[in-house]
Amino acid sequence: MGCAGIGNLYREVDEATADATVAAALAAGIGYFDVAPHYGFGLAEERLGRALARHDPEARAIVSTKVGRLLVPTDSDAPERHGFVAAPPLEPVFDYGHDAVLRSHEASLARLRRDRVELLFAHDLGEVTHGADAERHLRAFLDGGYRALRDLRDTGAIDAIGLGVNEIAVCERLLDAVELDVILLAGRYTLLEPDAAAALLDRCARVGTCVVIGGPYNSGILVEGSASHGHFNYAPAPAEVVERVAALERACARHGVPLPAAALQFPTRAPAVASVIPGLVGEAQVADTLRYARHPIPEPLWDDCRAALDDISTETSA
Template sequence: MKTRVMDRSGTPITELGFGAAGIGNLFRSATNTEAQAAVNAAWSQGVRYYDTAPHYGAGLSERRLGLALHEKPRDELFLSTKVGRLLRPLEKNAPLEDAGFVGAAPFKRHYDYTYDGVMRAFEDSLQRLGVTDIDMLLMHDLDVFTQGDKLSGLFRTAMESGFRAMSELRDQGVVKAIGLGVNEWQACDRALDEADFDCFMVANCFTLLENGITENFTARCSQKEVSLIAAAPFNSGILAKGAAGAGHYFYDAAPPEVIDKVIGLEKVCSEYGVPLPAAAIQFPLLYPCVKSVVIGMTSDARIQQNVGWYEHAIPAEFWQALMDRNYIRPVTIG
């Protein structure tokens, strides 16, 4: 699998990344054995980038990923996790806080973007993962999608307090790159005005359906040597399943205007013999500032399918057709 290089840290990262929310039981339960098998299957396909977070299964994803990667060579592995939530044991007989994760671990999530909170979250993640350092550390869900009207206060705390902790961890060498992991690229644009971040992971907003990020922000990242990771390239499923497949859009049912746009994309794909999911995966990689595309991987079959889409040859004429029909903005091909 091809690799790219993170601009500031100089660390290599595979163009396809393993999103570990699934092995934290996102939407469906998986066993420890299934989680181990998924990680091994991705590794056998050449995937060397693995992303997780304390939020995923309330620590379950980090524990499973750490165990699965325990005997893999650390110098071949690119690992990212997130801060912004602390996990506290549930009181006896208290209901599980699933947050979309089936059978989550018995911990309560608590937002904390302070200096002390970030340091504590980082140390806890190291223990769950069984490692001594992280290649990329991201402030998680610092966006309107997650925080609503609480964002303003949390953002200020994160920039004035939490960032200081992340910067110190980077200076100590236990973290190679720091940034945000969010659902809205606008939060990253604002954060660049506030602090010296190296990278950003953007979910659901660097896609064939949602690509306003390419109007100005990708150029700004290239100018500042800030690396991007594009997560959730299928917009929660609809770009994988297609207009007739009842795939979700932003974790909910797709509205009619989105379905109409997907139908249009499918028409162009049919003209050029390109599977829609292949175009969805490869689109962000047209931009040099994008270093990897992160996809949920929970089974050998799905991993092979994702890798197949990633490797599918797409002619330059296809991308030009998408530009001509205003599905994507002009971009240099090749």
């Protein structure tokens, strides 16, 4: 379960709904929860921590959180900041240095009410996020932050380390430089973009780096459908994306498969992929996720989906 939603991503979620979502996920057999300080500026971690303390007292669930942003007080009263609404008066500040990583880890443990998390990811490194500052942040991580992660792992404070990103290029670059146990790649290996991360996934399979796929619905468009004109990559979906989604819907309909079921199951076909983490809010979304995960999918569907996308690409080129 991805936990950005219970941190009020795009819309306000009440405490009871957040708690019920985690409880339903645990009851359904979902045992891995991914969160970050950035999600609601600490709110998602606090809510996940309270819910797990209540519904998972033996701490069986696997939890990952992230480093790279420290939360500092802000005077801003904007109703929405960085996509999160009704969030605490805190502002995320990027810092991938050694001491900042350790401080972020400790602060996350306090918010989560846990003695440890199993996985710790460096969050949102890369040019798309940082632009002209990307090289500076990457150097801070390589010069100090990575050592902090490695030391936490090697001393047993955590089980595994890696990246939590939406960008492929930075994964390739860091695999050239350091050892990564896990890469959480969000929104870049989906039914809508089936080839974008192919080379990276093959490389991860060769070197033994596990991959967790986040954002299997591309921020919602692959579960809401083309008629919704919903979110894609955390922004309103452009027309060409809506057209590609419509083509996938037609291919799925020919096989009697709901589009979200195909979208959720698609990433699991890659050998390197260890887990898929859709964002969930509410008991109904948990129930839908389990239904999508169990829906039988005939093998020819995958070829038909690819052909549908190829046809759109050919028409666009023409």
